Amino acid sequence: MEFDRSGVDALMDITKRPELVFVRGQGSWLEDHTGKRYLDFMQGWAVNSLGHCPPQVVKALSQQAEQLLNPSPAFYNAPSMALATRLTAASVFDRIFFANSGAEANEGAIKLARKWGQLHRGGAYKIITFEHSFHGRTLATMSASGKPGWDTIFAPQVDGFPKARLNDLASVRALVDEQTVAIMLEPVQGEAGVVPATTEFMQGLRKLADEQGLLLIVDEVQTGFGRTGKLFAYEHSGITPDIMTLGKGIGGGVPLAALCAREAVSVFAHGDQGGTYNGNPLMTAAGVAVFDALTAPGFMASVNARATQLSQGLQALSDKWGMKGERGMGLLRALMLDRDDGGAIVEAARDWAPEGLLLNAPRPNLLRFMPALNVSADEIDAMLARLDEVIDKIRAGAVLTAP
Structure with a gap:
């Protein structure tokens, strides 16, 4: 399905949006109008506490x-x-x-x-x-x-x-x-x-x-x-x-x-x-x-276990790439970058094929992570692996274009 721009001009232009339309979601995953899937670590800016369509x-x-x-x-x-x-x-x-x-x-x-x-x-x-x-x-x-x-x-x-x-x-x-x-x-x-x-x-x-x-x-x-x-x-x-x-x-x-x-x-x-x-x-x-x-038995214990996993994973990426560490509480976390390429990482992760990754950069030198509270250990591992690949791509490009 092609991107239909006919509805774009009817919407008030209040933010820059990529030319994709999300049509369905389940848990930590979204699917756009072309059928491409995205692992979502934004979740509507921490809105979808139980993921998409719980x-x-x-x-x-x-x-x-x-x-x-x-x-x-x-x-x-x-x-x-x-x-x-x-x-x-x-x-x-x-x-x-x-x-x-x-x-x-x-x-x-x-x-x-x-x-x-x-x-x-x-x-x-x-x-x-x-x-x-x-x-x-x-x-x-x-x-x-x-x-x-x-x-x-x-x-x-x-x-x-x-x-x-x-x-x-x-x-x-x-x-x-x-x-x-x-x-x-x-x-x-x-x-x-x-x-x-x-x-x-x-x-x-x-x-x-x-x-x-x-x-x-x-x-x-x-x-x-x-x-x-x-x-x-x-x-x-x-x-x-x-x-x-x-x-x-x-x-x-x-x-x-x-x-x-x-x-x-x-x-x-x-x-x-x-x-x-x-x-x-x-x-x-x-x-x-x-x-x-x-508030069901065991739910918050799982949140804290996934928070520890995400924190440790982000710190490992920071150590690998010479970044400035990670911080946060629970499943609201940030990776502090060593340069202002947060926006480039977000775009590259989203556009990655065959499956995209949705991240947020509230500051140019920082990525914010707000996954569903019931995100799985495998999904966190998948996000960290994909983020590592994206950083490698971005940083390699930066080296190639440097004077």
């Missing part, structure tokens, strides 16, 4: 679609209550608000913190965030993000997001004033290149927040739902956040996110928060299926 999610969606799609958030529905109950039982939070995307959940967290500041901190509204952070693409979440250049794209920004430096507690403390209401961070900065916050830093933030009467918000849109080897990344540091956001992996591929808060922080009045599709039974039924799969 049977549990397909079954949950099919059964729920025959019963009830969306009665409106003005009424209760069983799947949303079932998922909310699971989340509160498995975490330190008491209340859940379901949304459709991580950005929407983070927008809700910002609103909730500001409402709490109105009620308990004299109208304080500033939320300290971090350089190189990523919290979404709404105006407020872009303003909260520390991604370079985002302060001018849609200026003026939403006020109230001073930026500290990750793992530098003094830089956070220096920004606290009478208008500060909260501190918000990703436990692992994904778009920045998979940079984990240290345990000492997370614990220091909790202590600082307690000392100053501030809220601590963890953005777990990318790190939540098993991605780091625990159900939630905050568990690694043994702290109790006040607010947490979830997205990506919570729906296993469908649009679902969550704003989670402790009871004392759940201060929305009726009408403060809502959304036409929020908490609809179709998406939350998928969330229940994903949650139950992740």
Whole structure:
């Protein structure tokens, strides 16, 4: 089948896309319109926590679609209550608000913190965030993000997001004033290149927040739902956040996110928060299926075993090619390159024949890996072997074209 460009011009041009159309997927594999297969270590940017078209999610969606799609958030529905109950039982939070995307959940967290500041901190509204952070693409979440250049794209920004430096507690403390209401961070900065916050830093933030009467918000849109080897990344540091956001992996591929808060922080009045599709039974039924799969006996142990395998494999590649090591938590990992050829590696891996490999380079000198949480040991070995071949090809080409 040839690539049909007739539909391309109808789509808004918002990113560079290769001329291929994915038509089906199963587990760690995708297939395009020509029948070519790709081993997927992006999984929709950590969205497909159980891989493509997992049977549990397909079954949950099919059964729920025959019963009830969306009665409106003005009424209760069983799947949303079932998922909310699971989340509160498995975490330190008491209340859940379901949304459709991580950005929407983070927008809700910002609103909730500001409402709490109105009620308990004299109208304080500033939320300290971090350089190189990523919290979404709404105006407020872009303003909260520390991604370079985002302060001018849609200026003026939403006020109230001073930026500290990750793992530098003094830089956070220096920004606290009478208008500060909260501190918000990703436990692992994904778009920045998979940079984990240290345990000492997370614990220091909790202590600082307690000392100053501030809220601590963890953005777990990318790190939540098993991605780091625990159900939630905050568990690694043994702290109790006040607010947490979830997205990506919570729906296993469908649009679902969550704003989670402790009871004392759940201060929305009726009408403060809502959304036409929020908490609809179709998406939350998928969330229940994903949650139950992740919390089944032995599942997280397998995630950690595969994480160790991936970490060791990436380090071996780094040693072989003279790169700068690997880092990350669980199955969210990065290979730090010794030169800016990440984009070339991604393209060469994708175009490799007869089967492609899907990788991500959020920075020119870094590759990010976000496989399905149920990726197999053989699939990790296959990815590492193919990546080695691709690097060899790229580096050989670099030598041939060098002056």
